Amino acid sequence: TYQHTTFHEDCPLHTTFDAYFYLSLARDILDGTYHPLDEKRGVPDCPPRPSPPPLISVMAASIARATPWHLSWIGAVLPAVLGPLLVIPLYCFGRALAGPLCGFTASLLAVLYPFYVYRSNLGRFDTDSLNITFALAAAYLFLRFGTATTLRRYVWCAAGFVVYGLFVWWWDQAPAV
Numbered sequence: 001t002y003q004h005t006t007f008h009e010d011c012p013l014h015t016t017f018d019a020y021f022y023l024s025l026a027r028d029i030l031d032g033t034y035h036p037l038d039e040k041r042g043v044p045d046c047p048p049r050p051s052p053p054p055l056i057s058v059m060a061a062s063i064a065r066a067t068p069w070h071l072s073w074i075g076a077v078l079p080a081v082l083g084p085l086l087v088i089p090l091y092c093f094g095r096a097l098a099g100p101l102c103g104f105t106a107s108l109l110a111v112l113y114p115f116y117v118y119r120s121n122l123g124r125f126d127t128d129s130l131n132i133t134f135a136l137a138a139a140y141l142f143l144r145f146g147t148a149t150t151l152r153r154y155v156w157c158a159a160g161f162v163v164y165g166l167f168v169w170w171w172d173q174a175p176a177v
Contacts, residue, residue, distance in 0.1 A: 019125035023075045025049070025057035030064055030071070055169040056127055075125035082129040083120025086110055089136035096143065127171045134167035 028034040036048055052058075060078060064071045087107035094103030110116060120129040141160035145153050 016124055016126050018127070019075055019123075022054060022057045022125055023060065023071055025053055026060040026064065026071055026075075029053055029057060029061040050172050052169070054127075054172050055166065056125070060125075076123045079120050079124050079126065079129040080122045082133075083116070084111055085130065086116070086133045086136070089133060089140050092140050093136065093143075096140070096147075131167075131171050134163055134170055138164040138167060 025034065034049070034053055036051060056078075060071060060074050063069065063074050063078070067074075087110070090107040090110050091103035094100075094106040096103075116132075118124075119126075138160050141156050141163055145156040145160060148156055
């Protein structure tokens with residue numbers, strides 16, 4: 001069996017370094033010890049932690065608080081649950097541009113693409129699982145804002161800004177981009 005290479009003390013091992021960073025932030029959120037400065041990292045001079053805490057860590061901490069699941073298991077399974085959400089904005093885009101068959105085909109090809117499957121699989125607790133989903137969803141909502149002719153267009157615009165805000169909160173490097 002692979003028990004000795006994939007688990008440690010009955011908790012799954014993660015496949016990215018980011019997983020341990022985000023899980024440590026989630027643990028600090030759960031324990032109520034999340035502070036603006038990271039006392040555990042002294043180089044360079046206790047760097048500041050993200051403010052607000054990353055959405056992925058907040059989400060993991062919230063799930064751990066609401067369920068009996070261990071934080072490591074949440075980190076191992078959450079990307080595989082969130083990754084397939086990409087089909088929603090892709091289907092909407094395809095349907096808006098060329099019909100339902102195009103939407104279905106686009107969403108199917110995206111979630112079967114080997115690199116995307118690799119980046120959003122079990123054990124890969126990282127922001128990769130929703131980066132594209134949030135970006136495409138915001139773009140779709142702004143497309144609907146641009147093509148709508150009624151006052152409902154402003155609902156599309158507001159929803160686009162909300163999703164874009166979630167994207168910036170989700171992906172901590174987004175402001176640099």
